[in-house]
Amino acid sequence: MNKVLFHQALDNAIQFIKDNYALLGQDPIVLRDIYGRISVILQAKKTKKHKGLAKDLGKLLGKFAYSEEEIFLYAADLYGISSLINSPDKIRVPNAASPIYLLDRQVTGQDWLRAPIPRNAHPSKRATLFGIKGGVGRSSALAIWAWFLAEQGKKVLIVDLDLESPGIGQILLPQGNLPDFGVVDWLVEEAVGQADAELLREMVATSPLAENCEGMIRVVTAAGGKEQDYIAKLSRIYMDINQNGEIVDFAHRLALLLEQLEAQETPDIVLLDSRAGIHDIAAIAITRLTDMAFLFAVNTPQTWQAYRYLFAHWQKWDVNLGQFRENLKIVAGMVPELGRADYLSRCRESAYNLFLETIYEETGAEDLDTFSFALDDSSAPHYPVEILWNMTFQEFNPQAADYFKTNGAQLTACYGNFLQTATQLVLGE
Missing domain, CATH: 3.40.50.300 (P-loop containing nucleotide triphosphate hydrolases)
Incomplete structure (x- = not known):
């Protein structure tokens, strides 16, 4: 399998969410950690279809994916979710017909x-x-x-x-x-x-x-x-x-x-x-x-x-x-x-x-x-x-x-x- 590089992983995640928006629910948030690994915060309830989608997304992200059990995070299950949803660093992804957001966890560089x-x-x-x-x-x-x-x-x-x-x-x-x-x-x-x-x-x-x-x-x-x-x-x-x-x-x-x-x-x-x-x-x-x-x-x-x-x-x-x-x-x-x-x-x-x-x-x-x-x-x-x-x-x-x-x-x-x-x-x- 070809390597998925840092810059490719985020593009793959965003395109995947666009293609599966109806199944993932409104206003998903792509959460990228300080190592570049990606998970997605979903406002929707967990469904059986999400298991298959988690596996598919993991393949698209390669080494920048969380495990299938952790790649989707459900807002209803997260303590302190409001701090993530209302973060000043949450960015709406440009050129997306429906709202998709990015929350990029960086050690430095946020202020740009x-x-x-x-x-x-x-x-x-x-x-x-x-x-x-x-x-x-x-x-x-x-x-x-x-x-x-x-x-x-x-x-x-x-x-x-x-x-x-x-x-x-x-x-x-x-x-x-x-x-x-x-x-x-x-x-x-x-x-x-x-x-x-x-x-x-x-x-x-x-x-x-x-x-x-x-x-x-x-x-x-x-x-x-x-x-x-x-x-x-x-x-x-x-x-x-x-x-x-x-x-x-x-x-x-x-x-x-x-x-x-x-x-x-x-x-x-x-x-x-x-x-x-x-x-x-x-x-x-x-x-x-x-x-x-x-x-x-x-x-x-x-x-x-x-x-x-x-x-x-x-x-x-x-x-x-x-x-x-x-x-x-x-x-x-x-x-x-x-x-x-x-x-x-x-x-x-x-x-x-x-x-x-x-x-x-x-x-x-x-x-x-x-x-x-x-x-x-x-x-x-x-x-x-x-x-x-x-x-x-x-x-x-x-x-x-x-x-x-x-x-x-x-x-x-x-x-x-x-x-x-x-x-x-x-x-x-």
């Missing part, structure tokens, strides 16, 4: 498909800077944009969410000016009920980059200046916690931290420095916490393939995508000095193909409200806003004396379009 988290009050705007791969100039762009905003008189709050590889704090703050505590401290102390107002105040420091500006840059680092055991803390922060009898997941814990920081600091804009890669923190920052996500890219096959894995995941399940896809913008980082026009043209085409094949919608003559754009539409999410590479920024050190004054002309030439476009997209200015 979860809904944005509502904000109680949000006078400040949020922007996330993200790169699917590292080394694309994200942190430099964030620091320069923060300075530009402070020059415009804005109060900027920067939160380092690159917890696995922290660094934006060291770019924006001298070592002696680091706050005593960081994001990881708040998360471990919150888990035991000690994330209080005093801790919150000691997590924020003022960056000297804006000392001659009308505005201000305030920085929340991943680790504090007094850090003694970062790895031990980091290994404990992602868990859900029980807060006054309610289970609060990691995403909502980060949302609460941001709301408390915003209430304390009253910034005009919050910049979130997200870690690279397909990680839960990136998922939360891009799809659940922000008003605009800037997706940094260099025009290499590796970059676009990595983004394609992510975009194809959004496309496949099409859950909550409509709530954040308009808030995406590609940034072409480190555009080379030679052949820039040709490079940007190729980058634009690569980005367009990615969006067109995944999250853009097909349009017809009467389609006026579909989510799709022309290749050369500069307002489109796929249309890259460029940051030009220059030798001046090879050793980027914005803390050097008069750095922005000395390099003002090069900053304008290389970052000017990004600064203006990003500010307009987030603040409308």
Whole structure:
């Protein structure tokens, strides 16, 4: 018998349910565990025919099947069934004439498909800077944009969410000016009920980059200046916690931290420095916490393939995508000095193909409200806003004396379009 591979098993299960829907009852839920093994929760009563169907389904699933006795789970027999039926991670299977649902039990990655988290009050705007791969100039762009905003008189709050590889704090703050505590401290102390107002105040420091500006840059680092055991803390922060009898997941814990920081600091804009890669923190920052996500890219096959894995995941399940896809913008980082026009043209085409094949919608003559754009539409999410590479920024050190004054002309030439476009997209200015 041929092997049934991981990606085949789920497709086989869904097709089997479609073919036998009348015998299985309404609203079946495909339950896939953390190993990829599949069972089906049925709302219907058990019948003799189900025994044969269980055997047939088991053959279609191969090693990803439960035993014939366990492959069908009956809602009436399950304790706590309401938590499964009402799970926020239950997804309706697309393109099924009758309702079929998937509940995918994953160790990580759930947040890429979860809904944005509502904000109680949000006078400040949020922007996330993200790169699917590292080394694309994200942190430099964030620091320069923060300075530009402070020059415009804005109060900027920067939160380092690159917890696995922290660094934006060291770019924006001298070592002696680091706050005593960081994001990881708040998360471990919150888990035991000690994330209080005093801790919150000691997590924020003022960056000297804006000392001659009308505005201000305030920085929340991943680790504090007094850090003694970062790895031990980091290994404990992602868990859900029980807060006054309610289970609060990691995403909502980060949302609460941001709301408390915003209430304390009253910034005009919050910049979130997200870690690279397909990680839960990136998922939360891009799809659940922000008003605009800037997706940094260099025009290499590796970059676009990595983004394609992510975009194809959004496309496949099409859950909550409509709530954040308009808030995406590609940034072409480190555009080379030679052949820039040709490079940007190729980058634009690569980005367009990615969006067109995944999250853009097909349009017809009467389609006026579909989510799709022309290749050369500069307002489109796929249309890259460029940051030009220059030798001046090879050793980027914005803390050097008069750095922005000395390099003002090069900053304008290389970052000017990004600064203006990003500010307009987030603040409308």
